[in-house]
Amino acid sequence: MSDIIIGIDLGTTNSEVAVVKDGRPQIIEVDDAKILPSMVGLADDGSLLVGRAARNQYVLYPERTVRSVKRKMGEDVSLDMGEQSYRPQEISALILERLKRAAEEHLGESVAKAVITVPAYFSDAQRQATRDAGQLAGLEVVRIINEPTAAALAYEADHTTAKTILVYDLGGGTFDVSVVRLSQDVTEVLASHGNNHLGGDDFDAKLVAHVVEHLKQSKGVDPSDARAAMARIVRACEDAKIALSDAPYAHIEEEYLLEKDGGPVNLSLEIDRETYEDMIAGYIDETLEAVHIALKGASLAVSDIDEVLLVGGATRTPLIQQRLEETLGMQPRSEVDPDLCVAAGAAIQAAVIAGDQVSGVLVDITPYTFGTSAMSILNGEPYPYTYVPLIRKNTPIPVTKTEAFETLYDSQEAIDVKVYQGEDADALNNTEIGSFRIEGLRDVAAGNIILTTFSLDLNGILQVTAREKSTGLEQRITIDNATSRFETQELDAARERLSTLIEGEARDVTAEHRGSVQAKALIEKAERLMDTASAEDKEDLVDMTETLRDALDSGDTGAIDEATSALTDLIYYLET
Numbered sequence: 246m247s248d249i250i251i252g253i254d255l256g257t258t259n260s261e262v263a264v265v266k267d268g269r270p271q272i273i274e275v276d277d278a279k280i281l282p283s284m285v286g287l288a289d290d291g292s293l294l295v296g297r298a299a300r301n302q303y304v305l306y307p308e309r310t311v312r313s314v315k316r317k318m319g320e321d322v323s324l325d326m327g328e329q330s331y332r333p334q335e336i337s338a339l340i341l342e343r344l345k346r347a348a349e350e351h352l353g354e355s356v357a358k359a360v361i362t363v364p365a366y367f368s369d370a371q372r373q374a375t376r377d378a379g380q381l382a383g384l385e386v387v388r389i390i391n392e393p394t395a396a397a398l399a400y401e402a403d404h405t406t407a408k409t410i411l412v413y414d415l416g417g418g419t420f421d422v423s424v425v426r427l428s429q430d431v432t433e434v435l436a437s438h439g440n441n442h443l444g445g446d447d448f449d450a451k452l453v454a455h456v457v458e459h460l461k462q463s464k465g466v467d468p469s470d471a472r473a474a475m476a477r478i479v480r481a482c483e484d485a486k487i488a489l490s491d492a493p494y495a496h497i498e499e500e501y502l503l504e505k506d507g508g509p510v511n512l513s514l515e516i517d518r519e520t521y522e523d524m525i526a527g528y529i530d531e532t533l534e535a536v537h538i539a540l541k542g543a544s545l546a547v548s549d550i551d552e553v554l555l556v557g558g559a560t561r562t563p564l565i566q567q568r569l570e571e572t573l574g575m576q577p578r579s580e581v582d583p584d585l586c587v588a589a590g591a592a593i594q595a596a597v598i599a600g601d602q603v604s605g606v607l608v609d610i611t612p613y614t615f616g617t618s619a620m621s622i623l624n625g626e627p628y629p630y631t632y633v634p635l636i637r638k639n640t641p642i643p644v645t646k647t648e649a650f651e652t653l654y655d656s657q658e659a660i661d662v663k664v665y666q667g668e669d670a671d672a673l674n675n676t677e678i679g680s681f682r683i684e685g686l687r688d689v690a691a692g693n694i695i696l697t698t699f700s701l702d703l704n705g706i707l708q709v710t711a712r713e714k715s716t717g718l719e720q721r722i723t724i725d726n727a728t729s730r731f732e733t734q735e736l737d738a739a740r741e742r743l744s745t746l747i748e749g750e751a752r753d754v755t756a757e758h759r760g761s762v763q764a765k766a767l768i769e770k771a772e773r774l775m776d777t778a779s780a781e782d783k784e785d786l787v788d789m790t791e792t793l794r795d796a797l798d799s800g801d802t803g804a805i806d807e808a809t810s811a812l813t814d815l816i817y818y819l820e821t
């Protein structure tokens with residue numbers, strides 16, 4: 246058996262470890278989670294904390310906790326942790342050692358080799374520091390590979406055709422975009438651009454500022470200097486941000502956040518997606534500028550890109566996917582978990598070096614788009630059946646997505662919810678797979694908010710729920726075999742289309758085409774008979790062929806039929 250080589254994504258915010266097993270990359274859990282926060286700290290008693298434990302103490306004891314050490318790699322600096330100071334390589338080594346140990350526990354054998362990923366822009370010094378960190382952790386770093394290359398490998402383990410791929414990587418604290426050329430034997434980063442200080446944490450910070458402002462305005466308190474309260478706010482804001490990726494509203498509820506005049510200050514705030522998207526729009530613009538700079542660096546145009554891959558947790562933000570799709574004209578691929586795809590790619594590279602067979606990452610995705618219809622603008626006109634996709638095709642399942650809709654008129658007491666499969670902007674061109682009605686809505690003005698939720702599970706069961714936001718009144722439908730059903734429905738639809746075509750053709754042949762061909766043949770035959778017929782019969786033949794010619798000219802099928810059968814009878818009579 247070949248040596249085991251593990252793949253490691255040593256990230257700024259989070260790190261992951263993976264290994265190829267039975268031909269497929271597998272993420273190894275550390276402390277029951279697939280993601281290890283890249284944080285190291287010392288506890289009260291001087292004991293070492295790595296990962297979540299270090300993250301938990303960070304806000305209270307930043308002086309003995311180190312975060313984002315990756316940013317310091319390759320620099321000649323020392324980082325303080327309590328009384329001691331450490332080199333960046335040493336801190337990184339502690340993270341690598343934790344990942345190595347998790348792999349050993351999982352595999353039941355010792356591990357001595359690793360492939361580690363680094364950003365494409367890392368300098369030699371930064372790469373060397375990463376190698377050194379591996380060595381300090383007892384790992385021989387058999388290869389350092391670029392993160393976008395690893396992501397491309399995770400998506401296309403067995404790439405047969407050459408492709409140009411754009412990898413958009415937005416993590417917690419860093420952003421980079423790379424243009425990668427993928428061919429049979431070589432994977433090459435053509436250009437890379439980014440911002441070392443931009444990521445999901447900045448999105449959190451915008452929400453935090455919003456919450457602080459809200460507390461100042463509505464409660465007359467400023468939590469900025471209350472560390473414990475701020476720690477809770479930061480965490481609640483990250484949770485809200487994540488919730489807003491799948492739903493149009495998020496709630497931030499923190500009881501007893503602070504004290505004021507001897508009483509508790511409770512935080513309860515609802516944030517809607519639109520408000521949040523306005524907050525982060527500037528950051529997204531900045532990333533799109535970087536996309537164009539990277540393309541320019543590779544001397545390529547948007548049209549040269551074959552695929553866009555999303556990497557990093559923050560790319561789950563719908564606005565990012567939407568803006569990228571608008572800019573690049575194609576739906577970005579995100580079916581390999583964006584948090585884990587770099588580690589999976591590192592594991593694939595590791596297996597290739599070890600001489601093992603590898604195939605692609607196995608993910609369950611929905612092959613179809615599911616959505617509903619609503620009154621909206623289609624082709625510049627208001628249209629009641631505008632398609633609103635909730636679950637896009639190639640989304641990993643299980644998945645739950647919610648969107649908000651509004652009643653159209655005052656006192657509207659019911660809404661019909663239609664469920665479709667398909668891609669067309671006009672819902673009526675998609676396949677309707679179910680519908681239901683929610684009744685008994687509150688007697689209020691137009692604009693009553695109805696939340697529609699689509700949940701698709703691993704078995705292809707789609708559950709659609711509509712809920713009146715203000716009352717919680719709810720109605721739902723369950724559609725079994727939503728993913729395979731389409732195939733049958735699609736087949737049925739195709740069959741129907743074909744049968745109409747076939748029937749149509751049959752009708753064409755009998756009623757018009759065949760009718761006229763037959764009539765013309767009859768006329769020819771009558772003309773031939775005229776040569777030998779008696780004067781009286783000839784007169785009849787002339788009259789009847791004239792009638793038939795007139796009928797043919799008029800296109801009146803009834804008249805043609807009638808004249809045809811009269812002439813047929815006469816010819817039959819004359820020939821026998």
Ligand code: AMP
Binds near residue numbers: 258418487558561
């Ligand atoms: P990474 O460094 O790739 O692990 O990315 C971590 C960042 O992704 C953090 O800022 C997370 O808060 C953010 N993140 C994770 N899941 C989501 C989500 N569903 N929607 C938006 N941001 C997310």
